[in-house]
Amino acid sequence: xxxxxxxxxxxxxxxxxxxxxxxxxxxxxxxxxxxxxxxxxxxxxxxxxxxxxxxxxxxxxxxxxxxxxxxxxxxxxxxxxxxxxxxxxxxxxxxxxxxxxxxxxxxxxxxxxxxxxxxxxxxxxxxxxxxxxxxxxxxxxxxxxxxxxxxxxxxxxxxxxxxxxxxxxxxxxxxxxxxxxxxxxxxxxxxxxxxxxxxxxxxxxxxxxxxxxxxxxxxxxxxxxxxxxxxxxxxxxxxxxxxxxxxxxxxxxxxxxxxxxxxxxxxxxxxxxxxxxxxxxxxxxxxxxxxxxxxxxxxxxxxxxxxx
Amino acid sequence: xxxxxxxxxxxxxxxxxxxxxxxxxxxxxxxxxxxxxxxxxxxxxxxxxxxxxxxxxxxxxxxxxxxxxxxxxxxxxxxxxxxxxxxxxxxxxxxxxxxxxxxxxxxxxxxxxxxxxxxxxxxxxxxxxxxxxxxxxxxxxxxxxxxx
Amino acid sequence: xxxxxxxxxxxxxxxxxxxxxxxxxxxxxxxxxxxxxxxxxxxxxxxxxxxxxxxxxxxxxxxxxxxxxxxxxxxxxxxxxxxxxxxxxxxxxxxxxxxxxxxxxxxxxxxxxxxxxxxxxxxxxxxxxxxxxxxxxxxxxxxxxxxxxxxxxxxxxxxxxxxxxxxxxxxxxxxxxxxxxxxxxxxxxxxxxxxxxxxxxxxxxxxxxxxxxxxxxxxxx
Numbered sequence: 001x002x003x004x005x006x007x008x009x010x011x012x013x014x015x016x017x018x019x020x021x022x023x024x025x026x027x028x029x030x031x032x033x034x035x036x037x038x039x040x041x042x043x044x045x046x047x048x049x050x051x052x053x054x055x056x057x058x059x060x061x062x063x064x065x066x067x068x069x070x071x072x073x074x075x076x077x078x079x080x081x082x083x084x085x086x087x088x089x090x091x092x093x094x095x096x097x098x099x100x101x102x103x104x105x106x107x108x109x110x111x112x113x114x115x116x117x118x119x120x121x122x123x124x125x126x127x128x129x130x131x132x133x134x135x136x137x138x139x140x141x142x143x144x145x146x147x148x149x150x151x152x153x154x155x156x157x158x159x160x161x162x163x164x165x166x167x168x169x170x171x172x173x174x175x176x177x178x179x180x181x182x183x184x185x186x187x188x189x190x191x192x193x194x195x196x197x198x199x200x201x202x203x204x205x206x207x208x209x210x211x212x213x214x215x216x217x218x219x220x221x222x223x224x225x226x227x228x229x230x231x232x233x234x235x236x237x238x239x240x241x242x243x244x245x246x247x248x249x250x251x252x253x254x255x256x257x258x259x260x261x262x263x264x265x266x267x268x269x270x271x272x273x274x275x276x277x278x279x280x281x282x283x284x285x286x287x288x289x290x291x292x293x294x295x296x297x298x299x300x301x302x303x304x305x306x307x308x
Numbered sequence: 309x310x311x312x313x314x315x316x317x318x319x320x321x322x323x324x325x326x327x328x329x330x331x332x333x334x335x336x337x338x339x340x341x342x343x344x345x346x347x348x349x350x351x352x353x354x355x356x357x358x359x360x361x362x363x364x365x366x367x368x369x370x371x372x373x374x375x376x377x378x379x380x381x382x383x384x385x386x387x388x389x390x391x392x393x394x395x396x397x398x399x400x401x402x403x404x405x406x407x408x409x410x411x412x413x414x415x416x417x418x419x420x421x422x423x424x425x426x427x428x429x430x431x432x433x434x435x436x437x438x439x440x441x442x443x444x445x446x447x448x449x450x451x452x453x454x455x456x
Numbered sequence: 457x458x459x460x461x462x463x464x465x466x467x468x469x470x471x472x473x474x475x476x477x478x479x480x481x482x483x484x485x486x487x488x489x490x491x492x493x494x495x496x497x498x499x500x501x502x503x504x505x506x507x508x509x510x511x512x513x514x515x516x517x518x519x520x521x522x523x524x525x526x527x528x529x530x531x532x533x534x535x536x537x538x539x540x541x542x543x544x545x546x547x548x549x550x551x552x553x554x555x556x557x558x559x560x561x562x563x564x565x566x567x568x569x570x571x572x573x574x575x576x577x578x579x580x581x582x583x584x585x586x587x588x589x590x591x592x593x594x595x596x597x598x599x600x601x602x603x604x605x606x607x608x609x610x611x612x613x614x615x616x617x618x619x620x621x622x623x624x625x626x627x628x629x630x631x632x633x634x635x636x637x638x639x640x641x642x643x644x645x646x647x648x649x650x651x652x653x654x655x656x657x658x659x660x661x662x663x664x665x666x667x668x669x670x671x672x673x674x675x676x677x
Binding site (some may be wrong): 355356357360361363364399402403404405441442443 | 464465466496499500503504506507508510511
Binding site (some may be wrong): 082086109110111113114122124125126130134145162163166171174175177178181190238 | 609610611612613614615616617618619620621622623626627628633636639640648651652653654655656657660
């Protein structure tokens with residue numbers, strides 16, 4: 001084992017992993033973090049804690065991750081390179097590890113343009129691939145970016161994101177290979193609605209044997225309504241929502257759409273589970289954490305393995 | 309109150325508006341004396357600065373009269389002039405001068421009558437607007453005799 | 457070239473409001489090419505400022521000058537003949553020119569009339585786009601001649617991110633995805649395999665990270 005990460009243990013034991021997400025609130029409200037996280041207890045193996053997602057100021061991922069850890073859950077510390085330089089990023093990694101947080105997801109982050117702080121300086125001292133490399137260097141070489149050898153550097157299980165649907169498609173397999181080269185251990189993908197395209201991407205991954213070098217978790221987000229489906233299709237960068245999904249959502253009365261959205265995600269999970277090289281599901285129920293247990297149970301992913 | 313006689317500078321293309329003005333003359337059609345015509349080889353030759361300086365030196369309005377679309381002797385000089393007119397109007401807004409004081413019109417060489425109507429209408433509009441705001445605080449308007 | 461854009465007239469006019477005589481100085485280099493602060497723009501701004509002050513019943517006298525290069529002390533020196541006759545200087549050059557005048561003539565207020573924007577190229581008539589951020593350690597050789605630092609919104613050195621679509625950046629359909637361009641270029645050059653080489657975190661010292669920069673050429677001193 002490279003780390004103490006529960007996620008790594010589940011993958012290593014050959015079991016199918018499940019993660020979900022907890023978006024911290026905008027105010028100092030630890031109660032909300034706990035409430036959201038409590039819905040997930042027992043139904044997922046680890047919980048991603050988002051880092052100022054959509055470039056909106058929120059409680060830091062680091063602080064909310066500590067709250068989760070104290071609850072006995074396993075946070076996946078999301079880190080975007082948008083807001084902090086490599087000094088701050090490494091410092092937070094050390095701090096997080098000191099609080100028994102051992103799994104990190106390295107991201108570049110949404111551009112400030114999308115949030116409510118579009119006037120903020122854009123840091124991007126590093127990109128997500130370089131952050132993966134930095135975390136790997138800490139773990140494997142015991143070195144900081146500046147070159148110093150330091151004792152007790154974090155031994156993080158390293159995740160990154162992949163979007164099989166962004167353009168150019170032909171580059172998407174090569175990009176994953178690049179993240180593997182940098183040292184990534186697991187991948188969580190963008191929400192998958194276009195399963196055919198995802199399967200084409202996975203075929204490309206398998207052709208190059210990349211699925212043997214990294215654990216891949218397929219991203220699933222249940223839709224609450226036809227409106228959300230349209231929003232995801234039209235407004236969220238890099239999202240591929242096929243028209244059939246929109247039609248299917250639109251085809252049921254408004255009060256049944258949430259149910260339909262959940263059914264779609266369960267069907268997706270069942271299909272994704274069968275794809276060779278998919279090692280887990282990352283269920284992003286955005287502001288809908290209470291539905292996670294139902295989806296996990298109905299998708300046949302419950303109970304979760306007992307890993308200590 | 310004294311009647312306001314606007315001073316208008318009209319940059320007229322040699323191939324259309326200037327000839328139209330000439331035709332108006334030979335047809336004995338009169339137009340207001342406040343309209344000072346400057347012949348240009350093409351409205352594409354009218355630099356925004358020519359318009360700015362005309363206004364600065366006392367004109368109450370500036371007309372750029374070029375060929376109909378597609379008829380420019382130099383292919384697209386009139387289209388360039390149209391874009392520059394829009395650009396000048398932005399300047400006018402910033403300076404705080406009514407942007408209607410600068411207009412582009414298009415006509416053919418045979419439109420003597422229309423020329424008279426267009427310039428008279430333009431002058432009437434400027435008369436309604438009153439003296440160019442920058443001139444109202446001046447002791448007296450400089451006459452553009454030297455320029456024309 | 458260094459590109460610039462004229463400031464709103466209101467802002468310029470309010471800077472010189474207390475003054476009656478100004479020296480308006482353009483530059484024959486970059487700002488002439490990007491039509492922001494050359495001879496013609498000096499004349500336009502001069503007329504506009506004079507009209508603004510005439511509207512207020514005042515007289516503004518403007519000395520118009522356009523220097524060969526406002527960032528070179530040799531040319532700035534030629535303003536010495538006029539500086540005593542004016543109350544303030546308005547510069548239409550990039551920030552380098554404004555500062556050069558301010559350095560040479562310490563006793564007079566110097567105001568910028570343009571906002572200096574970026575180092576860019578002309579894409580077509582009337583359109584300039586950012587091309588270089590002067591990072592001090594050029595990596596164009598690795599990226600097919602397209603700079604991700606200047607042209608990727610997140611300056612990713614291992615892009616593209618997950619937000620690109622149809623070759624455009626996630627922030628705007630008007631912005632090309634630099635990494636899409638780099639990839640296309642790599643394919644055209646037959647060096648796709650180079651894409652998978654990780655470009656390590658950049659040393660920003662040669663860029664602004666190392667403090668204000670200077671180039672010293674002893675052979676020319």
